Amino acid sequence: MPPRKPGTLLPLEAEILTTALSLHRAGQATFHGFGLAQTIREQRESRSLTAHGTLYKALARLEELGFFASSWEDAQAAEGRPRRRLYELTAQGIHVAERAGVDRAAGRVPRLAPGPA
Amino acid sequence: MTVRRATALVMSWVRFYTRHLPAAVAARRAAEISADLHDHITYEQARGTGDRGIALGVLSRMVRGFAADASWRNRIRPWRRDIMKSSATKLAAAVAMAVVGVLAVLYGGYDDSPGLQLIGVLLVIGALTIGYRTTRRRARSTRL
Numbered sequence: 001m002p003p004r005k006p007g008t009l010l011p012l013e014a015e016i017l018t019t020a021l022s023l024h025r026a027g028q029a030t031f032h033g034f035g036l037a038q039t040i041r042e043q044r045e046s047r048s049l050t051a052h053g054t055l056y057k058a059l060a061r062l063e064e065l066g067f068f069a070s071s072w073e074d075a076q077a078a079e080g081r082p083r084r085r086l087y088e089l090t091a092q093g094i095h096v097a098e099r100a101g102v103d104r105a106a107g108r109v110p111r112l113a114p115g116p117a
Numbered sequence: 118m119t120v121r122r123a124t125a126l127v128m129s130w131v132r133f134y135t136r137h138l139p140a141a142v143a144a145r146r147a148a149e150i151s152a153d154l155h156d157h158i159t160y161e162q163a164r165g166t167g168d169r170g171i172a173l174g175v176l177s178r179m180v181r182g183f184a185a186d187a188s189w190r191n192r193i194r195p196w197r198r199d200i201m202k203s204s205a206t207k208l209a210a211a212v213a214m215a216v217v218g219v220l221a222v223l224y225g226g227y228d229d230s231p232g233l234q235l236i237g238v239l240l241v242i243g244a245l246t247i248g249y250r251t252t253r254r255r256a257r258s259t260r261l
Binding site: 032033034035037038048049050051052053054055056057060072081082083084085 | 145149150151152155156159160181182189
């Protein structure tokens with residue numbers, strides 16, 4: 001992962017936020033780790049999935065920052081398979097994801113907080 | 118390498134880097150990776166991917182995430198210096214390096230990437246050197 005500039009999001013973090021926002025807008029309020037990795041792979045048209053360590057470290061940081069809330073899936077819904085950790089964008093996360101999308105489209109480094117125009 | 122062995126290796130790695138972390142943190146990471154592995158394997162099997170391809174995909178995700186796992190672990194609870202300097206840790210690192218090297222050679226062959234295979238060979242040579250030097254130093258210190 002590239003080094004982080006203070007007050008900015010790493011490219012993967014911005015990608016996770018914008019992907020979560022697109023899922024949210026499509027009516028999918030929650031997502032899980034593998035589902036997110038798979039969606040990112042499709043968007044990138046890549047052959048490989050995001051690595052476990054990279055993905056869950058980024059998700060943990062975004063949750064610590066208050067952009068995601070997470071909870072365990074109900075045991076009944078899991079139907080015998082391992083329960084998934086379900087992530088959901090918070091109101092603050094939606095706001096930051098929208099701005100990250102604009103920054104990425106403009107070729108700017110996505111920021112954590114609004115900066116000078 | 119079978120899918121079962123690949124998943125066992127990933128879970129062993131998770132247990133290793135979550136050692137000495139608060140139980141809830143370690144359990145959450147292990148459960149998340151376990152669910153991810155299950156979803157990944159189920160998805161690839163439904164697509165008709167062969168066992169070897171699935172195993173390599175799983176191992177590739179583990180190997181590419183090594184640095185992020187170590188940095189996440191270090192942020193929650195820094196690695197202790199005595200652990201980092203112990204012969205056992207150095208030998209474990211050499212074994213892990215050798216495994217990564219062998220996987221890079223295999224994955225490079227599977228993906229037709231001679232550059233990755235060369236990196237794999239260099240990693241194996243490096244691992245053997247570290248293993249040899251650590252074993253020699255340990256034997257010398259035991260004799261003294």
